Amino acid sequence: MTVLSWLAVAVFLASYALIATEKVHRVAAALGGAGVMLLIHATGAESAFFSEHSGIDWNVIFLLTGMMIIVGVLKETGVFEYLAIWAAKRARGRPFRLMVLLVIITACASALLDNVTTVLLIAPVTFLVCERLAVPVVPFLIAEVMASNIGGAATLVGDPPNIIIASRGGLSFNDFLIHMAPMVIVLVAVFIGLCWLMFGRRFRYDAERAAEVMALREREAITDRRLLWQSLTVLALVMAAFVLHPVLHYEPSVVAVLGAGILVAATKVTTEQAITEVEWPTLVFFAGLFVMVGGLVETGVIGQLSTAAVQATGGRLETAALGLLGGSAVLSAVVDNIPYVATMSPIVAELVRAVGGDGPGQVLWWALAFGADLGGNATAVGAAANVVVLGIAARNGVPISFWHFTKYGLIVTVVTVGLVAPYLWVRYLM
Structure with a gap:
């Protein structure tokens, strides 16, 4: 590697260390790292702001902005209070039952929506229901x-890296359903068991609080029925457009921004009210992170690491698939899985051709998808949804530290990736 490449690595590692140790605010660390990357010419304005492969991913930024506005308007209707009471009553006030219910809802919703949209919708419900039952909210958010992230791996639209993989590999929505969804169902079931081991045994059932919740009438929580129906109509159209992406060819970011604009224009909600719920620090953090990773892309660091990993397989399909699964999980834990997959997918495409084309070689795409999607759970910055939830938690006065998230994330990642390895071996490599 060149001197500039080593400098870029040093800047990235220093910024990452500041984020991980929380010596400075994560937004300051990301912006500072991005600024230094620009200062040393590891990347430039053209690459940082306009490059599809090494710049700020404006699709992610505007997808988040649009969905945050839609969620902010929905919040004005009281629908989240309604859902909180409904969920608590279905769980009969028992915290772990409630966690299982919310985990299943989240995983299923993430298969149809992208995972960022899902957590934006479910987080407000979580805060309200945990407050009602007097249980800690942090385990639920984690x-x-x-x-x-697990549920989003099931479909083409569930996780942004899957969209990149589908485009590069010529894969359809049904391909993901056939090859990814069956294992995702198993992983969700295993994850519920992990939730019991990590969180469930600590919960305490409060019979008095549960009785109070069971006596509530959720319909009374709705404060503006007209606005609710308007918001739900727009949200349904946005969800439908997400699912129909392969047919309509509208990017999720475009759909989200259009939906937000229509909702604000067609209702009595003011612009000021609409943007109140936008997590501006989270958006700025993403921008800084994208620029830092772009510096590694521009200096060839990520490309060299990926190429070296491919060469290490020696052309053996089994080694390539399992190495790609594990390597993707590790790298996606360190850098956001979106730019990682954007960088790695051309290399995987070449490797697929080298090992025999789309037939036997297609397992490499599933290894990349599983590794990137599940590896995103390992650390607080591994996936976009993680960063969004940490931002929401901090804004609501219950900050989740990098290491608090990561100590659970590493367990979940090791177990889930460990289960995917034999699945790939038995189904594709035997």
Whole structure:
């Protein structure tokens, strides 16, 4: 590697260390790292702001912005209070039953929506229901974001890296359903068991609080029925457009921004009210992170690491598939899985051709998808949904530290990736 490449690695590692140790605010660390990357010419304005492969992913930024606005308007209707009471009553006030219910809802929703949209919708419900039952909200938030990353792996639209993989590999929505969804169902079931081991035994059932919740009437929580129906109509159209992406060819970011604009224009909600719920620090953090990773892309660091990993397989399909699964999980834990997959997918495409084309070689795409999607659970910055939930938690006065999230994330990642390895071996490599 060149001197500039080593400098870029040093800047990234220093910024990552500041984020992990929380010596400075994560937004300051990301912006500072991005600034230094620009200062040393590891990347430039053209690459940082306009490059599809090494710049800020504006699709992610505007997808988040649009969905945050839609969720902010929905919040004005009281629907989250309604859902909180409904969920608590279905769980009969028992915390772990409630966690299982929310995990299943989150995983299923993430298969149809992208995982960021799902956590934006489920987080407000979680805060309200945990407040009602007087249980700590942090375990629920951590469980939900991990469920969203696992559930999102099931479909083409569930996780942004899957969209990149589908485009590069010529894979359809049904391909993901056939090859990814069956294992995802198993992983969700295993994850519920992990939730019991990590969180469930600590919960305490409060009979008095549960009785109070069971006596509530959820319909009374709705404060504006007209706005609710308007918001739900727009949200349904946005969800439908997400699912129909392969047919309509509208990017999720475009759909989200259009939905937000229509909702604000067609209702009595003011612009000021609409943007109140936008997590601006989270968006800025993403921008800084994208620029830092772009510096590694521009200097060839990520490309060299990926190429070296491919060469290490020696052309053996088994080694390539399992190495790609594990390597993707590790790298996606360190850098956001979106730019990682964007960088790695051309290399995987070449490797697929080298080992025999789309027939036997297609397992490499599933190894990349599983590794990137599940590896995103390992650390607080491994996936977009993680960063969004941490931002929401901090804004609501219950900050989740990098290491608090990561100590659970590493367990979940090791177990889930460990289960995928034999699945790939038995189904594709035997």
